[in-house]
Amino acid sequence: MIPTKDKILNTAEELFADHGFAETSLRMITAKANVNLASVNYHFGSKKTLIQAVFERFMQRFTLDLGIEMDKIEKQKNFKVDDVLGGLVGPITNLDQLRPDGSAVFMNLLGRAYAETQGHIRRFAMEHYADVLKRFTQLLHATSPKLLPDEMFWRLHFMLGSFIFTLAGHQALQEISESDFDQKVSIEQIVKRLVPFMAAAFSYDSTLSAVTNP
Amino acid sequence: MIPTKDKILNTAEELFADHGFAETSLRMITAKANVNLASVNYHFGSKKTLIQAVFERFMQRFTLDLGIEMDKIEKQKNFKVDDVLGGLVGPITNLDQLRPDGSAVFMNLLGRAYAETQGHIRRFAMEHYADVLKRFTQLLHATSPKLLPDEMFWRLHFMLGSFIFTLAGHQALQEISESDFDQKVSIEQIVKRLVPFMAAAFSYDSTLSAVTNP
DNA sequence: GCATAATTCAAACAGATGTTTTAAACATAC
DNA sequence: GTATGTTTAAAACATCTGTTTGAATTATGC
Known part of the structure; x- marks a missing residue:
């Protein structure tokens, strides 16, 4: 029972x-x-704390796995942007073994939380994510030490947007992909497509403006 | 009165x-x-139609301006990804002359609409955006004709996520930027930072995997 | 100035919401 | 087996929701 x-x-x-x-x-x-x-x-x-409790179950697992993934990356000597971003794949897909369709559910929740009104979930989540996000940022910065801190900040949030937005709305995108291209894609496949895309964006050099076309 | x-x-x-x-x-x-x-x-x-009416005022102006911007780009002979994405800057910032802080308000609304439950706003918005979005897609595709349609589709939505997410949450980001870097940034500045970032992502060549580092 | 239409107003409606209360059922320990 | 603490149960609570009503008011056309 x-x-x-x-x-x-x-x-x-x-x-x-x-x-x-x-x-x-x-x-x-x-x-x-x-x-x-x-x-x-x-x-x-209260309802408010119920919402937070729902989050907590996912976050505990996710941040745990992400921390482990960071450890691995940190030990590599010459890790690249793709490696750091690729470290997200495991922790996200692992949520599926926490509960059926776990990654999908969590991403939905995350998207909704971000659009939330008073942002009490956002604040709550940020507290739990704080240290993990900091490590993530540091590793990313290590791959591109030339980037100024403010540019780092913005690029990080640009990427965050793409991740949360895409994964929160993955159902609709999956449906379109299946009807238009006959491709049934999993969340893992979406993330794996997203990682090199964002890695390319992240590692572009803004000092040379984009005039490097044939 | x-x-x-x-x-x-x-x-x-x-x-x-x-x-x-x-x-x-x-x-x-x-x-x-x-x-x-x-x-x-x-x-x-009803309340539902009020919400739609609030949207309509912004969308009319935005799609109009975006259409004009597309016309201009279409006439250029060798437009690049940056040009197409850069075409968003004007239509977004123009909303500020529609109403004080218009671009900020509209981006907030857009973000909220996307997280909406039944997606009735999303559907409503998509109908109005359909043709403009199609032109936008076509112009983007023209800059990178080698991209397969499904890759186009995903990259487009990856970018969309970054734009909506960043701009919908711009207030929080602006505050952080100001307190951490003493930089007061406008929506226009955010977009102008976002455009080359996304352009770099969009024009990366997935056939050569990312091994082009020194 | 009068008839007609458009708008505003206060009040009530019917239903849903989160939360509290009080009593019953249950489990556990001695 | 009785006492104690924990959990469930049904009902009521107060409040808020979008919407409707019907009369009062204001504007419009002639």
């Missing part, structure tokens, strides 16, 4: 990813999970 | 951008706009 607390988390996770936070009511969750309405407030205190 | 309909549109626009659609109630709008609650349903029918 699955504990009530877990039943709530599992169902909330699914519904949040599908419909968003504001659009998912506690009654929708408790009805689908077959638990009492009051149990959410009993176990989690 | 500003017509009630416009008062509603102006205030709704501001609140939607600041707080999101679901989190902005008609009572918040009508109170701030100093109009009667019922006037929203009288003038717009």
Whole structure:
């Protein structure tokens, strides 16, 4: 028998990813999970903290795996941008073994969290991501030490946008890809396409403006 | 005296951008706009159509300007990726003359619309953007005719993600930039930094994998 | 100036929301 | 087996939501 607390988390996770936070009511969750309405407030205190709890499960696993991946990269002597960005593939796809379709669900949640109103999820997530993101930034910077800090900052967020946006909306993109090109793509394949694309952007030299065409 | 309909549109626009659609109630709008609650349903029918009306004002101007920009580029004989992407700068910044902080507001709305639940705004927007986006795609493809259609598709959406995500969250980024680097940046400056970055990504050749480092 | 239409207004509507309450059921320990 | 603490249950709570109503007001055309 699955504990009530877990039943709530599992169902909330699914519904949040599908419909968003504001659009998912506690009654929708408790009805689908077959638990009492009051149990959410009993176990989690409020809806807000339930949302954070849903995030926490994913983040723990993700940041753990990402940290390990960073360690590996750090030990390499001549790692490149592609290596650092490629380090994201594992931690993302590993979420699928945390739960069926885990990576997809997490990316949906992430996208929604970023568009969130008061940004309380964003703030909450940033606290947990802070150290990992810092290591990630440092490794990236090590591959392109010539880049000025402010340029680093912007490029990092440009990339972040592409990642979150693409993966949060991957369902729609997958459907289009299948109907237009007969290509059924997984999240892993999307990320693997995205990595060299962003790596090329990241390692371009802004001192030579782009006049290097034949 | 500003017509009630416009008062509603102006205030709704501001609140939607600041707080999101679901989190902005008609009572918040009508109170701030100093109009009667019922006037929203009288003038717009429903909240849903009000949201669309808010979008429409921006989209008309944006697509118009973007079309003009495309015409110019099309007439050049040897336009490059940077030229096509650079064509976005004008139409975006022009929104500031449509209304104070217009580009910022519009980008906020766009970001929120993309995270929207049922995607009714997304669908609505896509209908209006369809032809412009198609021209945009064609011009981009013309700069890199070797790219296979599916690779084109993905790169286009990777870029779209970077643009929308960055510009939708520009306020936070601007604040960080100012506190960390003492650099006060405008949306125009962000876009102008983003364009060569994405251009470099877009024009990278995936047949030669990235081994072209010194 | 009058009739007609368009707009504004206050009030109420019906329903959904998160949260709290109080009692019942359950589990655990002694 | 009784006492204690934990969990579930049904119901009510207060509040907020978008929308509708019907009368009052204002503007428009003649």
